[in-house]
Amino acid sequence: MRALVYHVFLLLALMLQPLSASHADAPPDYPFVSHDAGLARAKAETKPILLYFGRYGCAWCDHVNRKTFSNPGLKQLFSDHYVLIYVDAEGGKRLRMPNGERLTEAELGTRLGAFATPLFVFMTPEGKVVAKIPGFKTVDDFKDYDRYVRGGHYQKQTLLEFLASKP
Amino acid sequence: MSMARAYFFSVLFCVVLPAHSMESVNEIAAAKAGVFHHLDASGRNSLAVSGASVALVWEDNRSGAPGCYLALKGGGEIGFREFSFGQGECFEPAIAAFDADRFLLIWEDAGGVHVAIADSAGPGLPTRLAESGGQGAVIRHPEFGAHAAWSAPDGRWRRVFHAPLHGEGKQLRTGAARQVDTTPASDDQTFPVLAASAPGLMLAWEDRRHGHTVIFGSSSSDPGASTWSTPSRISGNPTGKQAGDLGRGTGAMRPALAAFGERVAAAWLDKRDFLSGYDVYAALTGKDSLRFEKDQKAQDSFGDAIAQWHVAAAGNAGGDLVIAWDDDRDGSADIWLTRLSATGASQNYSENFTLPEASGPGAQSDPALALDAAGNLHLAWIDRDAAGMTRLRYLRWTLPPRD
Numbered sequence: 165m166r167a168l169v170y171h172v173f174l175l176l177a178l179m180l181q182p183l184s185a186s187h188a189d190a191p192p193d194y195p196f197v198s199h200d201a202g203l204a205r206a207k208a209e210t211k212p213i214l215l216y217f218g219r220y221g222c223a224w225c226d227h228v229n230r231k232t233f234s235n236p237g238l239k240q241l242f243s244d245h246y247v248l249i250y251v252d253a254e255g256g257k258r259l260r261m262p263n264g265e266r267l268t269e270a271e272l273g274t275r276l277g278a279f280a281t282p283l284f285v286f287m288t289p290e291g292k293v294v295a296k297i298p299g300f301k302t303v304d305d306f307k308d309y310d311r312y313v314r315g316g317h318y319q320k321q322t323l324l325e326f327l328a329s330k331p
Numbered sequence: 332m333s334m335a336r337a338y339f340f341s342v343l344f345c346v347v348l349p350a351h352s353m354e355s356v357n358e359i360a361a362a363k364a365g366v367f368h369h370l371d372a373s374g375r376n377s378l379a380v381s382g383a384s385v386a387l388v389w390e391d392n393r394s395g396a397p398g399c400y401l402a403l404k405g406g407g408e409i410g411f412r413e414f415s416f417g418q419g420e421c422f423e424p425a426i427a428a429f430d431a432d433r434f435l436l437i438w439e440d441a442g443g444v445h446v447a448i449a450d451s452a453g454p455g456l457p458t459r460l461a462e463s464g465g466q467g468a469v470i471r472h473p474e475f476g477a478h479a480a481w482s483a484p485d486g487r488w489r490r491v492f493h494a495p496l497h498g499e500g501k502q503l504r505t506g507a508a509r510q511v512d513t514t515p516a517s518d519d520q521t522f523p524v525l526a527a528s529a530p531g532l533m534l535a536w537e538d539r540r541h542g543h544t545v546i547f548g549s550s551s552s553d554p555g556a557s558t559w560s561t562p563s564r565i566s567g568n569p570t571g572k573q574a575g576d577l578g579r580g581t582g583a584m585r586p587a588l589a590a591f592g593e594r595v596a597a598a599w600l601d602k603r604d605f606l607s608g609y610d611v612y613a614a615l616t617g618k619d620s621l622r623f624e625k626d627q628k629a630q631d632s633f634g635d636a637i638a639q640w641h642v643a644a645a646g647n648a649g650g651d652l653v654i655a656w657d658d659d660r661d662g663s664a665d666i667w668l669t670r671l672s673a674t675g676a677s678q679n680y681s682e683n684f685t686l687p688e689a690s691g692p693g694a695q696s697d698p699a700l701a702l703d704a705a706g707n708l709h710l711a712w713i714d715r716d717a718a719g720m721t722r723l724r725y726l727r728w729t730l731p732p733r734d
Contacts (some may be wrong), residue, residue, distance in 0.1 A: 219602070230577075252543050254537070256466060256482075256521050256582045258422070265367040266397055266422075270584065274696075278733025279608035279638045321381025 189218045190250035191233035199259040202249035206289045212313050214246045217283040219253040225282045227299050235303045262291035286313045294318040340453045359402045361551045362720035366393045367459045369696045372425035373466040374524030374587045375643035377699035378711045381428035387711050388424035399424040399438050414453035416440050427469045439465030444481050446503050455501035458673045472527030480523040488516040507539020511559045526588035530621050531596045537588040541570045542579030545600050546586045550621035566624045590621045591646025598644045598654045613705045645700035657696040665690035666698045673733040706730045
């Protein structure tokens with residue numbers, strides 16, 4: 165019983181852990197959380213993950229935040245249906261991967277092949293990567309990505325195939 | 332690496348450089364399912380040569396949690412002997428030569444930031460530098476003594492701290508720990524790295540005071556390093572908003588330092604060309620100076636279109652300087668190297684090259700380097716197979732004469 169209480173407390177603590185303000189260039193007013201808290205929450209709530217891989221001071225992150233993430237509909241969509249994780253591309257904070265490996269934020273960028281920021285990584289609730297999308301994207305682009313992910317199309321098609329088949 | 336390129340370099344090494352031999356490659360840590368090896372010391376100082384001994388430090392999770400390990404090979408020994416160190420979870424161990432066949436270690440563990448001396452019998456008793464923090468670096472110079480630097484939280488921001496170290500038998504005693512930058516913090520300072528040359532000590536780190544990540548440095552030329560110069564910028568990645576009032580500047584991260592001859596080189600990953608990942612940039616101090624000259628790209632143009640990662644640097648008293656990193660320009664990650672020419676001019680980095688044992692099938696990444704006084708390059712790296720299993724490998728290669 166004590167172990168159960170401990171684990172529930174730990175999970176709650178992780179889920180309530182806010183994103184460190186000193187490192188963030190995440191879009192304002194979105195419920196972004198840290199990596200490990202986000203993975204735990206996604207699994208618990210069976211929600212897909214949008215991982216925003218941004219760089220401190222990044223101009224194109226600033227651009228997509230102002231032009232795209234400022235859209236109220238998009239904010240509602242991502243806040244309601246996704247667990248949102250922000251990772252600092254040059255950060256030294258340690259993350260715990262789904263396979264148990266401990267990596268720094270910057271090392272995650274190496275593994276993801278993050279050549280540019282922002283990089284948007286969509287993942288299943290279990291943390292499996294289903295799409296990696298670099299650079300500036302519009303509201304409509306993100307709505308397409310949402311249909312690809314929550315519609316389960318990633319199980320049969322690549323993102324490019326899905327977008328090409330769009331009516 | 333492509334077959335054609337591998338063949339070209341094989342022929343080059345066999346025919347053109349017959350006198351510059353490669354020692355057989357050692358496997359320092361074997362692959363095992365679920366075990367992840369990390370060579371991630373600040374400044375990539377995971378490998379050092381002291382006298383006739385070579386030592387490597389790393390972190391892996393073989394015990395079920397991250398732990399720190401030391402592999403040590405004495406002169407005349409064929410293989411490495413392994414030791415563990417650290418209390419509880421242990422991260423980012425770094426190493427430097429101390430005195431004849433002894434080494435300085437620094438690491439972060441459950442008890443804080445620690446240093447120790449290691450000799451042929453393994454690590455000695457640890458000495459605690461700080462209750463929290465990490466990203467430690469150590470250095471020792473015959474005139475300026477031994478020193479440690481690390482990054483630790485101090486209120487809202489992380490700051491770089493320094494402390495002198497004194498050996499007493501096989502244990503270290505620390506002098507007063509001080510912040511290197513005495514101005515009030517306005518953002519994070521992280522990943523410090525130390526070097527020492529005839530003019531004094533050099534310390535470099537990542538600094539976010541301008542709202543993006545820049546490489547800063549400070550120097551000290553008094554023996555106890557009780558005073559440090561006003562921090563100044565080493566990397567030339569521009570600060571400022573882009574068109575449309577966007578952003579605050581491009582990034583530069585993970586500095587490495589190496590003393591060579593009487594000079595110091597700084598190398599880092601730089602994103603001023605932000606569409607093709609990080610590039611390898613370097614800056615050199617002038618002769619007998621602790622001031623860095625203008626930085627230059629150290630990689631060749633064949634790496635421009637792709638990202639470089641994990642830059643490391645090594646030099647020796649004879650003036651050799653080698654910079655290494657990994658990139659996948661030939662289809663999978665290989666260890667790439669460049670070398671400063673004999674003239675020492677910043678622009679004179681060699682065409683990038685690989686070594687056959689550290690390139691080819693699979694992924695070869697995360698280089699750690701040391702150069703001994705005789706001109707031997709010591710290289711350790713992570714070898715990752717198609718299934719994602721990792722192992723640590725090491726080789727020694729005799730540098731050919733400089734151009």
